[in-house]
Amino acid sequence: MIPNGSASSILPTPPTTRKRKRAHQYTISYSEVQETDSTGRTREVIVIEDTPPPPTLSPATTRNGGYSASYQPPTFSAPIRTRARAAAEAQALSSTSSSAVIAPPLKRRKKDEVDDGRPLKKPTLAGKRLDQYDQQQQNQHLAPSTKSSLASGSGAATDDSVPSCDDKEGHYIIVPDDMIHRRYRTVRLLGQGTFGKVVEALDTHTNNRVAVKIIRAIPKYRDASKIEIRVLQKLKDKDPQNRHNCIHLLHWFDHRNHVCLVSELLGMCVYDFLKENEFAPFPRHHILSFARQLLDSVAFLHDLRLIHTDLKPENILLVRNDYKTVAIQVPSRRSSAPKHKRILLSTDIRLIDFGSATFQDEYHSTVVCTRHYRAPEIILGLGWSFPCDVYSLGCILVEFYTGIALFQTHDNLDHLAMMEAVMGKMPDQFARAGARAKSDFFKSGAKLDWPKPKVTKQSRKDVKATKPLREVIPPVDIINQHFLNLVTKLLAFDPAHRIPVREALSHQYLSLTIPSSEV
Known part of the structure; x- marks a missing residue:
């Protein structure tokens, strides 16, 4: 074990992999559109246009537990000027x-x-x-x-x-x-x-x-x-x-x-820690600590009739960045040198960025939540409320377990198809409601119309490689069994069947004691 009390330590050496072509840089464009609320008032909303992402590693296609290439945090200095x-x-x-x-x-x-x-x-x-x-x-x-x-x-x-x-x-x-x-x-x-x-x-x-x-x-x-x-x-x-x-x-x-x-002034966001740690998963006792804090924070918001609407690792800050470094042997590369993994010394966090927060009895914009953490009812235009935060929490906890976002796509229909691959088919009642709201996404019998004839080969590959949640979180012991059960309830398709955060705080998973020796 190599003690390290600050972020100035040497970054872990990435595994030897095939060189990838440099990702094409796509142009992001956005426009201002107007929405009319229930009172007839016109409101401006800024909307990003969809652009295809470059191909990268995804939990859907990554089966060997590999990490991405190491990342050196940017540094800069401000020139003194008048x-x-x-x-x-x-x-x-x-x-x-x-x-x-x-x-x-x-x-x-x-x-x-x-x-x-x-x-x-x-x-x-x-x-x-x-x-x-x-x-x-x-x-x-x-x-x-x-x-x-x-x-x-x-x-x-x-x-x-x-x-x-x-x-x-x-x-x-x-x-x-x-x-x-x-x-x-x-x-x-x-x-x-x-x-x-x-x-x-x-x-x-x-x-x-x-x-x-x-x-x-x-x-x-x-x-x-x-x-x-x-x-x-x-x-x-x-x-x-x-x-x-x-x-x-x-x-x-x-x-x-x-x-x-x-x-x-707090530490870095959880996403940045993951990235600088080569997207290595958090230890299970750290995930448990994060889950307790996040569920409590969101339950507090919901008690105030407030919906955050943009829960994601970027909006969760570490109070302190201090960590230690441990050597990890990669199972598939026993003959190679071990990888080095950062382990936080403190899991204290703060939930931030309430610029999109919405009170339940006030105007709800049509589209909320960052893509990777967006609930199915938002994609289908069925309206949203407190359960959309619950779904985001489920995606975040899975990301803590795997190190990589659960859903990585830019397309609504592909996103829904990935959700079905992870959670199983949509419940009939929810699918029928979705078919009425977004008929282009469904075929007869309220079945998801995927793949469309013009779907790309990469989309087919990504969706078909997406693993069921039980494979993402294998129930190998009592800890994973309870964790899988909680996440399944958080990611329920129908928001009416999704577990409320206040109820989730009483889930058996949160009462577990996980040895801190796990890394």
Whole structure:
């Protein structure tokens, strides 16, 4: 065993594999569309157009337990420049490179994968990985205290005599040692997304490091940020001691026409840890700890009549990144050198990014959830509620067990076919409802119409190679038997038959004691 207390250790050596062709870079395009809610109000929604992903390893086709190639986390430094110079440079840059500070490259699910038609996603409040996708939030009413402070969210900069601090797209230009709100001294850019940037900063009042999410100075993004502030304030009011492990909003304010949200500075997101660990599965006792915390967090949200709608490993942050490194012998390569695997020293986590959270009695957008964790009722346009979070949790727990996302596809029909391969055929009543809503996906008798004549060979291969859940989680002992039982209930096709999170907290799996010696 090689002790290691920080992320500066040598990355594990990837196994020798055949060289793959470099993945083709697909173009992501998105457009703004309008939806009309039940009251007749028109709402803008940003939608990503589907693009085919490059071929990579998938749990559907990976049977030898191999990991992907190792990943070196990006590093960057921010050149020191004056505000005036930064503003001038930003104006000169094109719309695709308007930031004065170069952000780390966006990480994608699988090797260089480009996502599909999932809803755009807002940058995380405290995470170090920001999605390149953002979802335009729907207009909702704020609490009176928030309304009076943010007003319409479309005002001008607070001081016209001060030189512009924005680039031409409305992003705040990050300059090292800049003072924000006369309190937060910027340290470095953590990342950026469509809705804004997240920076690490020093709180000069407390001398603590914090994360500051700086929203773009554009009315529709400012308005969308009000929803997240409202939700975060509600979570903090209802759980001031943070017993339910949801990110807490420490402070928020308006700085030169940018809404800023301040949170504690945490570790990396769980997805990034998986990626830097060559997508090695978590130990079973770590999965159990994660499951307890996540189910408790989501049960807390559901008790408040709040649906997260975008649960995924990217939106789960580790409180600390510290780990140790152990040597693992790969079963299929006994003659080769052992692999090295990182084992977390702490499994404490925080659930983050409530920019898409929706109260049950308020407007529901048509499409929510990132593709890999999207419930079947959303794909079929049958409406959604609390069970869509439950389904996402099931996908996440399987990913913790295998190291790789359970469903990796960009196509709705392929996605449904993979679901049937994993969980069995859809229940008749649910299939008939789906056939009425999405007739193109079904043939006579409410049977899924897959494969279509024009389906690609790769899609046929991926779907046919998808393994049943019982093979993904073989019930070899009492631990796996209970885990498989819980995940089966979380991934039930019909949301009416899916186990509620509050009930899942009483499942036998969560009462188990798993030896910490397992890796």
